[in-house]
Amino acid sequence: MLSIIIPAYNEEKRIPKTLNRIMQYLKERKADNEIIIVVDKGKDNTLEVIQRYSKNFKNIRYIYNSKKRGKGYAIKKGILSSKGNQVLFTDADTSTPIAELDKFLPKIKENDIVIGSREHKDSVLKKKLVSRAILGYIGNILLRLFLIKKIRDTQCGFKLFKGDVAKRLFSLSKINGFGFDFEIIFLAQKLGYKICELPVTWTHCEDTKVTLQSHFRTLMDLFEIKKNNFFGYYKEGSKKI
Numbered sequence: 001m002l003s004i005i006i007p008a009y010n011e012e013k014r015i016p017k018t019l020n021r022i023m024q025y026l027k028e029r030k031a032d033n034e035i036i037i038v039v040d041k042g043k044d045n046t047l048e049v050i051q052r053y054s055k056n057f058k059n060i061r062y063i064y065n066s067k068k069r070g071k072g073y074a075i076k077k078g079i080l081s082s083k084g085n086q087v088l089f090t091d092a093d094t095s096t097p098i099a100e101l102d103k104f105l106p107k108i109k110e111n112d113i114v115i116g117s118r119e120h121k122d123s124v125l126k127k128k129l130v131s132r133a134i135l136g137y138i139g140n141i142l143l144r145l146f147l148i149k150k151i152r153d154t155q156c157g158f159k160l161f162k163g164d165v166a167k168r169l170f171s172l173s174k175i176n177g178f179g180f181d182f183e184i185i186f187l188a189q190k191l192g193y194k195i196c197e198l199p200v201t202w203t204h205c206e207d208t209k210v211t212l213q214s215h216f217r218t219l220m221d222l223f224e225i226k227k228n229n230f231f232g233y234y235k236e237g238s239k240k241i
Helices: 015-029 046-056 071-080 096-110 128-145 165-174 180-190 212-230
Strands: 002-008 034-040 060-065 086-091 113-117 124-126 160-164 196-197 201-203
Touching: 002 015, 002 071, 002 180, 015 034, 015 046, 015 096, 034 046, 034 071, 046 060, 046 124, 060 071, 060 180, 071 086, 071 165, 071 180, 086 096, 086 165, 096 113, 096 160, 096 196, 128 212, 160 165, 165 180
Parallel strands: 002 034, 002 086, 034 060, 113 196, 124 201
Antiparallel strands: 086 160, 113 160
């Protein structure tokens, strides 16, 4: 079974189109699947939209957080409740189209994690902002210096895991915000899991939740992860939350 996890915060306008595309993709491939949308409390009618979908489609279910907890927290909740032996998380804006999964599924057989990489030489990037590219480049340098080995792009919101690997990693994760991506990769490398980076088609979405301020807050998570690791909070059975 394939589990698809989608975090949703103020996604009333985009989520119907996203779900329709994913449902059509899965229907064409006749895949055994479940779609889990994790909704953070927001200011629009995202929850009501998701509730209608879950009533009409048996493979769609949702988890509701009564307050905003962050993307990392949302994906963690979705993954820990998933049933699939393969688990994908993808962004609600579908900046990476679901059809890219066709390239990922064969690779997961020989890897534990397959991640989309916008830095791959064969990736196709559309509408990429110069400011985000510069900040992303600086962030990647810092991550490779202090935390992550070899991985060129930790932040692309399109990652496929073996189900048991995903549950183990996310049961250890502590970061609720955008920094969860590189925390999970750090933990995967620490535990010796095999990671494969693949090129993707990626389009910048105008109403992205990623702001200039969030770039700097995310980089602060790097130091939080270093601290957590130093104090042993990533050991299985640790009580640190």
